[in-house]
Amino acid sequence: MLELSYLREHKDEAIKRLSKRKLQAQTAVEDILRLDEQRRSNQAELDAVLAESNSLSKEIGQLFKEGKAQEANTLKDKTASLKEKSKELQQEQEQIRHALENLLVTLPNTPHELVKEGADxxxxxxxxxxxxxxxxxxxxxxxxxxxxxxxxxxxxxxxxxxxxxxxxxxxxxxxxxxxxxxxxxxxxxxxxxxxxxxxxxxxxxxxxxxxxxxxxxxxxxxxxxxxxxxxxxxxxxxxxxxxxxxxxxxxxxxxxxxxxxxxxxxxxxxxxxxxxxxxxxxxxxxxxxxxxxxxxxxxxxxxxxxxxxxxxxxxxxxxxxxxxxxxxxxxxxxxxxxxxxxxxxxxxxxxxxxxxxxxxxxxxxxxxxxxxxxxxxxxxxxxxxxxxxxxxxxxxxxxxxxxxxxxxxxxxxxxxxxxxxxx
RNA sequence: GGAGAGAUGGCAGAGUGGUCGAAUGCGGUGGUCUUGAAAACCAUUGACCUUCACGGGUCCGGGGGUUCGAAUCCCUCUCUCUCCGCCA
The missing domain is CATH 3.30.930.10 (Bira Bifunctional Protein; Domain 2)
Structure with a gap:
C-alpha cells in the first residue's frame, strides 16, 4: 500500500511514476487525496466534540462527588446532543476510512526512476x-x-x-x-x-x-x-x-x-x-x-x-x-x-x-x-x-x-x- | 474431540464504574558515585491520528452494547494456556 503522506507531498511524481505501468492514476490519486482531506477535517471535528464530552464527564463526576446531584443532572442533558453528534461523526469517519482504504489498495507500487515505461x-x-x-x-x-x-x-x-x-x-x-x-x-x-x-x-x-x-x-x-x-x-x-x-x-x-x-x-x-x-x-x-x-x-x-x-x-x-x-x-x-x-x-x-x-x-x-x-x-x-x-x-x-x-x-x-x- | 482458565505497556504482573495511559518489579536510556566496572541512588522510558505550535483525540485481544463516564459491567468473535482423549 502506498503511503498517504507520499501521495500528499508528491502527487504529480506519483502519477508520473505510475504511468510507467501504463496506468492512468490521476483520478484515483485525486479521489484519494480528497478523501484524505475529508477524513482529517472530519477527525478534527470529532476530536473537538469528544474533548468537550470528556471534560463534561469529568465535571459530572466531580459534582456527584460533591453531592450536587441537581447540577450534575443538568449537565447530563447537555451530553446527549454531543453523544449523538460524535456517533454521527464516527460513522462518517469509518465510511471515509473504508472508501480511502479501498481506493488505496487498488494502486500498485510506484516504479523506481530507472524502471522503463512499458506494457508487458x-x-x-x-x-x-x-x-x-x-x-x-x-x-x-x-x-x-x-x-x-x-x-x-x-x-x-x-x-x-x-x-x-x-x-x-x-x-x-x-x-x-x-x-x-x-x-x-x-x-x-x-x-x-x-x-x-x-x-x-x-x-x-x-x-x-x-x-x-x-x-x-x-x-x-x-x-x-x-x-x-x-x-x-x-x-x-x-x-x-x-x-x-x-x-x-x-x-x-x-x-x-x-x-x-x-x-x-x-x-x-x-x-x-x-x-x-x-x-x-x-x-x-x-x-x-x-x-x-x-x-x-x-x-x-x-x-x-x-x-x-x-x-x-x-x-x-x-x-x-x-x-x-x-x-x-x-x-x-x-x-x-x-x-x-x-x-x-x-x-x-x-x-x-x-x-x-x-x-x-x-x-x-x-x-x-x-x-x-x-x-x-x-x-x-x-x-x-x-x-x-x-x-x-x-x-x-x-x-x-x-x-x-x-x-x-x-x-x-x-x-x-x-x-x-x-x- | 471433551472439560476448564485466561488475553493489560519490551517482559512479568496489579488493577471490578470517575484525575488509569494505567501501580509495582525487571529490562532499556541518561545521570550521580567510581581509575574503570559492578552495586546503589536519581531521572527518564508505549504506539497511532491531528496541529506550524500550544494542544486535542484514539488505543488495556477484535467487534458491538449499557452508562454522563468502561481496562473494569453485558453480548459476541478470535486467539492462547492447562487437564483428559487421540497421535508423529
Whole structure:
C-alpha cells in the first residue's frame, strides 16, 4: 500500500511514476487525496466534540462527588446532543476510512526512476547476459524426456496421486533436487542470511500483509475449514515474521533465507508453458528476504542481484538478467530484476528468480518500522528474491548437461549429490 | 474431540464504574558515585491520528452494547494456556 503522506507531498511524481505501468492514476490519486482531506477535517471535528464530552464527564463526576446531584443532572442533558453528534461523526469517519482504504489498495507500487515505461514483457530491458548457449548434439532431448529416460521424475504418478502439476521426484532426481536445496541454503547462509523454517500455511492476516490478499486470492490454495492458505512463496511467512514489529536501527539490515515448497493454483496456463517442470502447482524454492533502512535498500538490491547471479554461475548455467518494465512488474514492487536461464533443448529462456525492492509498499501494510538514531519510528524497506526456484534450474541442468554418456552434475553440487553423473 | 482458565505497556504482573495511559518489579536510556566496572541512588522510558505550535483525540485481544463516564459491567468473535482423549 502506498503511503498517504507520499501521495500528499508528491502527487504529480506519483502519477508520473505510475504511468510507467501504463496506468492512468490521476483520478484515483485525486479521489484519494480528497478523501484524505475529508477524513482529517472530519477527525478534527470529532476530536473537538469528544474533548468537550470528556471534560463534561469529568465535571459530572466531580459534582456527584460533591453531592450536587441537581447540577450534575443538568449537565447530563447537555451530553446527549454531543453523544449523538460524535456517533454521527464516527460513522462518517469509518465510511471515509473504508472508501480511502479501498481506493488505496487498488494502486500498485510506484516504479523506481530507472524502471522503463512499458506494457508487458516485450519492454523489459536486458541488463546482462552471462555465459553462452551450450552446443548440444543432434537429437538433444527436453528435460521431461530425460526425466523419463533416467527415471528422475514421474509426472504420471503425480497425476495419479494428486493431479497435473504435482510431479513425483525419485531416485537421483530426488537426490539432485535435495542437493540443490542444500547448496542454495549453504550459499545463502555464507552470504549472511539466517536460515528459517517457517510454516507452510498462513492465516488471512499474513496473506494481507504481503499483498496476496485480497487481490490475488485465486492464486492460493485455501483450506476453508481452518481458513488457512498454502504459501505461494516463502516470502509470505518470512516477511510476516516482521508484521507489527519495530526494529532497532542497529539491527538492520536483517537477512533471512528459507527453503519451502510453494503452492500455486496458476489457473489459466496452458501448452508449452506447463510442459514438464516449466510450471507447476507445487514446487520447491529457496528464498531470500531482506529488511533494510530506506536509504540502503537499492544498494542491497544490487547485492542480492549479484548473489543470485553468483549461484547461477557456480552451476555453470547460461543466464541473463532483465530489469522489468513498469507494466511487467508485480503489483507490489518498485523495481524488479528477473533471472532467466537458457533451456538448451527447449531453446527458450526460463525464469528462475525474481529479485525485487518493495520499498515501503509492504511495510506500510505490515506496520514494519524501525527506530532511528533520533528515536523516531519510520517504515522499513523490504526486499526479496528467489535464490533459487528449483524446477526450472533442474530443467536447465538436465538439458544443458546432457550427452551420450549421461547428464553431468556441476562440480559444486557433487559434494551434495554424492554422484557425478546420471547415466 | 471433551472439560476448564485466561488475553493489560519490551517482559512479568496489579488493577471490578470517575484525575488509569494505567501501580509495582525487571529490562532499556541518561545521570550521580567510581581509575574503570559492578552495586546503589536519581531521572527518564508505549504506539497511532491531528496541529506550524500550544494542544486535542484514539488505543488495556477484535467487534458491538449499557452508562454522563468502561481496562473494569453485558453480548459476541478470535486467539492462547492447562487437564483428559487421540497421535508423529
Amino acid at each position: 514483457a516485450h519492454d523489459n530491458e536486458e541488463i546482462k547476459v552471462v555465459g553462452q548457449k551450450p552446443g548440444l548434439a543432434e537429437g538433444a532431448k527436453p528435460h521431461w524426456e530425460l526425466a523419463d529416460q533416467y527415471g528422475l521424475i514421474d509426472f504420471e504418478l503425480g497425476v495419479k496421486i494428486t493431479g497435473a502439476g504435482f510431479p513425483v521426484y525419485k531416485g537421483k532426481g530426488a537426490r539432485l533436487q535435495r542437493a540443490l536445496i542444500n547448496f542454495f541454503l549453504e550459499q545463502n547462509i555464507e552470504a549472511g542470511y539466517e536460515e528459517y523454517q517457517p510454516p507452510h500455511f498462513v492465516n488471512e492476516a499474513s496473506g494481507f500483509g504481503t499483498g496476496q490478499l485480497p487481490d490475488k486470492e485465486g492464486q492460493m490454495y485455501h483450506m476453508e475449514k481452518d481458513n488457512l492458505y498454502a504459501i505461494p512463496t516463502a516470502e509470505v511467512p518470512i516477511t510476516n515474521l516482521f508484521r507489527d514489529v519495530i526494529i532497532d536501527h542497529e539491527d538492520l539490515p536483517i537477512r533471512c533465507t528459507a527453503y519451502t515448497p510453494c503452492f500455486r493454483r496458476e489457473a489459466g496456463s496452458y501448452g508449452k508453458d506447463v510442459r514438464g517442470l516449466n510450471r507447476l502447482h507445487q514446487f520447491d524454492k529457496v528464498e531470500v528476504v531482506t529488511v533494510s533502512k530506506p536509504e540502503a535498500s537499492y544498494g542491497i538490491l544490487e547485492e542480492m542481484v549479484a548473489h543470485v547471479g553468483g549461484l547461477l554461475e557456480k552451476l555453470g548455467l547460461h543466464y541473463r538478467i532483465l530489469r522489468l518494465c513498469g507494466g511487467d512488474m508485480g503489483f507490489t514492487s518498485a523495481m524488479t530484476y528477473d533471472f532467466e536461464v537458457w533451456s538448451a533443448a527447449q531453446e527458450r529462456w526460463l525464469e528462475v528468480s525474481s529479485v525485487s525492492n518493495f520499498e515501503t509498499y509492504q511495510s506500510n501494510r505490515l506496520k514494519l518500522r524501525y527506530r532511528g538514531e533520533d528515536r523516531k519510528t519510520q517504515l522499513c524497506h523490504t526486499l526479496n528474491g528467489s535464490a533459487l526456484a528449483l524446477p526450472r534450474v533442474l530443467a536447465a541442468l538436465l538439458e544443458n548437461n546432457q550427452s551420450a554418456e549421461g547428464i553431468r552434475i556441476p562440480d559444486v553440487l557433487i559434494p551434495y549429490t554424492g554422484f557425478e553423473i546420471i547415466a
